[in-house]
Amino acid sequence: MPDNVRPQSGDSRRDLRGSSGPARHHLLTSLFGIEGLHTLSVYREHGGYGSLRKAMFEMAPEDIMAEVKTSGLRGRGGAGFPTGTKWGFIPKGVPGPKYVVVNGDEAEPGTTKDRYIMENSPHMLLEGVLIACYAIGAHQAWIYLRGEYDGPYEMLMAAIAELRAEGILGDRPLERDYPLDIQIYRGHGAYICGEETALLESLEGKRAQPRARPPFPAVKGAWGRPTLINNVETLSNVPWIVAHGGAEYAKFGLGTAKGTRLLSVSGNVQNPGVFEIELGTSFREVIMEMAGGPPPGRRMKAFWPGGCSAPVLPEWGLDVSTDLDEVARAGSMAGSGGVIVMDDSHCMVRAARRLLQFYAHESCGKCTPCRVGGNWALRTYDRVLEGEGSDVDLGIFDAIQESLQNGRCLCALGDSAGFVIASTMKHFRSEYEEHCLEHRCSVEEQVVAASA
C-alpha cells in the first residue's frame, strides 16, 4: 500500500496529525494513538463501555440527562446549543418510536474533527450514542455519515459488527431488557445535510432542503417521530461525562463554555492537525504554538475561527480566546472548530471568491436570497478579479451581503455566505478597493516581486 493512502483499519497512528495520549485536558483524545483502539477488545481494556454499563445499571435516564446538563456541554456541530437542554426537549411517555440521529455529515470547510474521532475511536462515539438512546428512551439510532467518508464508514461498520457479535447491540444489550440498534445511513454529497432538518429530509429519501420550524425535530423529526440530533463530537463526550460526572466536566473551560473541544487547524500553518484544547485557550496558542504558525518568512494575515461560515478575523484575533462567547464578542463565532489560517501571500478577495463558489454550489435552492445571492456574488467576484470592477461592485457586494443575512432564509447557509462577504470587506476593505477601483492586487504584486 503506498504510504499516502490512509489505512482503513489497523494502525491508526500512521498518520495521526493532532492530539493523542494522556494530558490533563485530553478528555476525548487521551487514548488516541493506542494500537488497535478501534477494536472492541482494546477499547474495553481501557475501560470502554464502562459508561454504558454504569448508565444502564446504576442510573435512571433522568440522572444521565441531569449529568449532561450539569456538564454544561454545548453542541459541537456549530450552533453551540446546550446539549442537556436539547435532550430535555424530547417528549416523554409518547407511544411509538423515538430516534437518536447522529450528525456525521461533517462538511464545513476546514472541519475534520469528527473524522478524527471516528477513525481513531469509533467505539467512543458508539458508546455515546447508546447512552443517549437510553437517556431519551430510544431504541434505534441512525448515524448519518457523509458519503465521502469511506474510512470512518468502514471503521464504524466493523465496530457495529463487533457490538452485534458481543451482544451489546441487540435485544438484550449487556443482558438488560432494553433493545438497542445502530444503523448507518450514508450521505450522497451535499453540504446542506449538515443542517439538521435537511439531514432528516435526506434520511427520508428526499432532496435535502431545510424544513420550516416549528415543529422542531425533538417533537417531529425523522419519519415524523421525536428525534434527538447531535453532532459526532458532542456525543463522543458523553461516555466521559457519565464516567466522571457532569460537575467534573464543568471544571474544564470557562464562563458558559465548558469542557474541551477539538479544533482542526488547517491552511498556512506548519503543523496542521486536530488539537484537543480546553475552552478558553487563546487562538494564539492554538495557531502559533500547537499548529506551528505560518511557514517561515510569512506572516499570518487572517483566520476563520470556526469553519469558513464563521466571519474571518484579522491578526488581532489571535488574542481572542476559544471561549464561545468571547469569539462571538469579537464579531465571529466558534462554529464547528475548523480553524483556517491564511498567510500574507494570499489575496483576501480571491479567498472570498472561492468561498462564495462553495456557498453558491451548496445552496439547496429553497430560499430566494441564498439561491440568487450566492451566484450573483460569485459572478461579481469573477468580474472584479478579471479587472473589470468598479465602485458599483463595492455597492453590489454590500447589498448582497445584507440581503443574505438577518434571518431571511430558513437555515444559516445564506447568512454564512453573507458573513464571508461582510467580514472580508470589513477587515480587508483596502484589498477590495484595489481590485474594484485600481484593477490591481498588491498581494500578488508582492509575491511576484519576491519570486523574481
Added chain:
Amino acid sequence: MAALSEHAIEEIRALPPRFPHIRSAVLPALDVAQDELGYLTREAMTEVAELLDLDPGYVEGVATFYTLLHLEPIGKHHFYVCTNLSCDLRGAYEICDHIKRRIGVEGFDEVSADGLFSLEEVECLGACEFAPMMRYQRRYHYDLTPEKLDALIDAARQNGGERAADPPRDAAASQKPRGRRASSRGPTKEDSAELNA
C-alpha cells in the same frame, strides 16, 4: 426494462425493510444502480422508481440534488480533488492543473479520450490537515504532490485501467433496524401520508 442486472434488482428489493419508510431506500438504491453502471442513466432511474413504487420524476429529482450521484459518464478512474480554501491555500489548483495535463483533459468533469480518467472539483472533504488531498477509488489520498499523482496515474494505465475492487457496500444490511419491532407501533397510514405530502 433491464437497465439493471438481476443481482442489482435483488439488492434494491432488499433495501426497503431496513427503513421505517420505503422512500428512504431511494438513495441507497441509486447507489446500487450507479455502482453497476458507472453513472445513472434515465432508464436506471426509471427502474429504481418502479422497484420502489415511486414516480420516475421524483427519483430523478432526488438524483440531481446530490453531487456523488453522476448523471453523465465519468472515467473509470475518477479523481475527486478538493479545492476549497484549506486545500486551495496549499496548492490544490496546481494539483488539478497537473492532473488535467497528465490525463489530457481541458477542464473539470471531462472524460479523457480513452475513457480512463476524469477529474472533479469538489468541496471540502473533511481532511484539511492533509491538504491538498483528494478522494480516489474510495480512499483518501493525502499531501498530494505531482509525483504522487504521476504514480497513481501510471499505475492505473499499467493495469489496463481496471478499477480496484469496491469494498463491500453494507455489512449491516442483513440486520433489520429496531424502530418498528421495539415499539408498540410502526409508522401509521397517517405518518405515511405526511411523508408523502
